Amino acid sequence: MLAKWLSGLISTDLPQPRVTAAAVELVAVRKTYITEAGDFEALKGIHLQVTAGEFVAVVGKSGSGKSTLINMITGIDRPTDGEVWVAGMPVHMLTENQIAIWRGRTVGVVFQFFQLIPTLTVLENVMLPMDFCGMYDRTKRPERARKLLDLVGVGEQAHKLPANLSGGQQQRVAIARSLANDPPLLVADEPTGNLDSRTATAVIDLFKELAASGKTIVMVTHDNDLACRSGRIVTVYDGQIMTSQSAECDNYA
Template sequence: MLSEHVNLDNWDMHTTSVLVRPPSAPATADASLVEARDLTRIWGKGDAAQIGVSGVDLDIRSGELVAVIGPSGSGKSTLGALIAGIDKPTSGSLVVNGTRIDRMKTDRLAAWRGGNVGIVFQDFHLLPTLTAVENVELALDLGTDIGRRQRHKIALTALDQVGLAGHAKKLPAQMSGGEQQRVGIARATVTRASLIVADEPTGALDQANGHAVFELLAGLARMGTTVIFITHDLSLAGAADRIVSMIDGRVESVTEQGAAS
């Protein structure tokens, strides 16, 4: 079982001596980490126009675990991509961690992403030619100024924290889907970004692996990291602090649920 290998008790990155950079924003309760106003993303023009999200107003507080749910094509992945800074809105404003990112130039946005947001993909998107530890190191290389040796140590620690200490030198092709996703989570969290956007991170995994991955993300939220969790799985969404329900590119409802499990 995957959960047997995941050491959530050790998931305290603030006490990890090799980490030198503090979180980029204080995890103050009620402070909005994400402020989206009239956020719209449309592809194409005229009759061929395809709406991703339309007129979304949303605030997400620091340290929240937010689940975004909705049917296929409802715009939840688009919303996640916009908040993660890997897509740009057609109109509206988007402030994340105090920075307005909707008008940022490509390279500035890339630099911002490297230091402020961790992304977990459904398809993992590990670099196939890098080993597990190198994939994690890559995030540090791109998002921080930490030296090579230090990076390696931090990456190994991050892998240990997701229960993959023994898989550090394996290539993605030599790992299972669950293992690859855990490398993806280690990669997303290793820079201690204040925001994690996970787009259906359990979608390609079986139930056990899916729950273990969710537990990792929920643990991060408990420690003050804001986690936006896009999912179809209502049982996982039920464990979030808030549920944002989307339909046809709009926010249908936002449900407060109390503390995450």
């Protein structure tokens, strides 16, 4: 039954992407949540462009709308109004099944709490997105997973369970997993929130290396010092983008 369901997802047709220089483009995006206390507008007409190979840090106070913003980019949530384009694909127009397979192939997501499956080995966790999306020959998936683990510096941990790794090592595994299907875009939501400063710096260094190799990275962080090590800082306040500027720490308030 599971195999049949996965097969149905894999065969879902996706629209032909448009040719664009922007890896991410949000056009007049609004998001309103309907609650018992009344309507709450989390995003208020956001316009944002991220070019391919750019490393962008999204900062803002709790409740400012930054997590809602990246949920638009990943297709985890849908805009009430406006358009969301990622790698030329109209994410706002996709069905739920289309979003599932599109996300697996196009976006690598890195979470604050790692979200590794505890009963699977590190190697199996990294292989999982390939299995889900039917990417790469089945016999070649273990080799690709090992290479990704080597890339992030935890290759020797391949056959351990996540619980036997440190927090920093688990986050590196999570990054390797996000790269499994070679997505053009990585989206990280507070990826260093549970790490010590030294390990957090190492994770940012890895993101910078990935951006230099052509990956587009959008990272939400509450840490302004880490944000300053990205290429551009986007500041979100009360559901709007207040500033968007080069990450020059001396000029960033």
